[in-house]
Amino acid sequence: MDTPWLDRPQLRAWIRLRAVLALLPGVLDAQLRRDAGLTEFEYQVLATLSETPGRTLRMTELSRLSNATLPRLSHVVTRLQGRGLVERCSCPENRRTTNVLLTDDGWEKVRQAAPGHVATVHHHVIDALTGEQLEQLTAIGDALLTRLDPSGTMAATYTRYDGAPEPQAPADG
Amino acid sequence: MDTPWLDRPQLRAWIRLRAVLALLPGVLDAQLRRDAGLTEFEYQVLATLSETPGRTLRMTELSRLSNATLPRLSHVVTRLQGRGLVERCSCPENRRTTNVLLTDDGWEKVRQAAPGHVATVHHHVIDALTGEQLEQLTAIGDALLTRLDPSGTMAATYTRYDGAPEPQAPADG
DNA sequence: CGGGAATGGTTGTCGCGACAAGTTTGCTGT
DNA sequence: ACAGCAAACTTGTCGCGACAACCATTCCCG
Known part of the structure; x- marks a missing residue:
């Protein structure tokens, strides 16, 4: 293959x-x-x-929303379950799916953790950019994700807050 | 602290x-x-x-240029050394520094690996963006790195290709 | 309705990276 | 000139993530 090196602007x-x-x-x-x-x-x-309404999601759906593979998520859910933050509950109508439920302890945990995390994101990302740059970043992100996830498997993930009014739930999305 | 949540554009x-x-x-x-x-x-x-001229760098300098901590680099160098791709050679004038030298095998390795890697970067990043977006990304990256690396410890890293003409060495930078 | 194929998850192993010591060398002050 | 401190690495331990293999369930289809 003829190798197209990166020129200066690309390299930068x-x-x-x-x-x-x-x-x-x-x-x-x-x-x-x-x-x-x-x-x-x-x-x-x-x-x-x-x-999520009901604080419950199937493993596969949760893995999509968190950009993770299923094995990785499974391991993490096992650990979180051991700490009492989530529960596995197999749903009756389809016995091969596993539902993950956020416990009250888990809810409390994320409620406590959210402010600090959001503040960190604010300080290191949001506040560093102008409003215009934020829009540019959104467009750039879309363009990159088209290549990174061509099948659109996880497309639902990052378009879920397009349009519509203001958020109400805690956490960060 | 009063927690400023992310609004829609920020969230997106x-x-x-x-x-x-x-x-x-x-x-x-x-x-x-x-x-x-x-x-x-x-x-x-x-x-x-x-x-690098001489294909040699001190551990600390190399860790800066590769955005890594020193322990991490040390481990990796140990592994690469075991594969004969680099060599550790303690420099005589300052006996606590360790110089890392790219061997001929290492040079050959990177020479073989470069085209595929550069092609991947091209396909997943460069080609996905317009020239204008590339410049925007550069500016955004600068803004973020100001927060991520406020001390400027690694600043030399990502400004080393600013200005000046075209590159000549292989690899990607 | 029976036998693949496909879907949905789990488990096991291995390797890398983070963090926290520990070690040696050089510097500095008094 | 020696005490103490900082710089430059190295090493050890632990936990998470990738990958592959595996098991269970459901779908498909003649």
Whole structure:
């Protein structure tokens, strides 16, 4: 294959994106682990459940909404279950699906963890950008996700807050 | 603290960024692991060395350039050394520093791995964006990194290709 | 209604990364 | 000149995530 190297503008953008990719997850994870004893992914699982009517989701659906593979989610749910934050309850009408339910303790946990996490996101992402840049980032994200998730398997995930009015539930989405 | 929740535009941008954060590393890693038997981070270490005159860097400097902590780099260098791709050579004038040298095998490895990796970056990032979006992404990256790396410890990393003409070395930067 | 195929989850193993010591070398002050 | 501290790495331990293999259930279809 003829290899098209990156020219300067491309390189400049890519280097920055790679740095953000390397640094941001660590920052988010550290804050949550320190203040709430949760992984960013664990938080996302709990938060997603907290935003769902009935606080319940099937494993597959939950894995889509949290950008995770099924094995990964299964392990995490096992751990969260051990801590009493979620429960597995197999649904009767389809016996191969597993429903995950956010317990009251889990709800309380995410309620306590949310402010600090949202503040971190605000400080490290939102407040760093202008309103215009936020829109640009949204468009760029859409473009990238078209390539990263061409089948649109997880498309429902990141379009769920398009249109419609203001949010009401806690967590961050 | 009064918790400022995310409004819709902020939420939309954040959800997309989070999805990219979750998906992109896996894609890059999978391609490199499959085609070259390298982690994205291992590749970055080798590539960084390959772009350096003398193919040698101190551990600390290398860790900065690859957005990694020193322990992490140390472990990875140990592994790469075991595979004969780099060598540790303690420099005589300052005996607490360790220099890392890219071996010929390592050079060959990165030379073989580069095209596939660059192609992946092209397909999943560069080609997905317009030239204007690329510039926007650069600016956004700068803004975010100001918060993620306020001390500017790693600032030299992502400004090293600003200004000046075209690149000549392989790898991707 | 019986035998694949496909769907939905779980479990096991392995390797990497984070964090927290520990170690050696160089610097600094008095 | 020596005490103490900082810099530069290394090492050890632990937990999470990727991947593959596996099991159960349901669908499909002649």
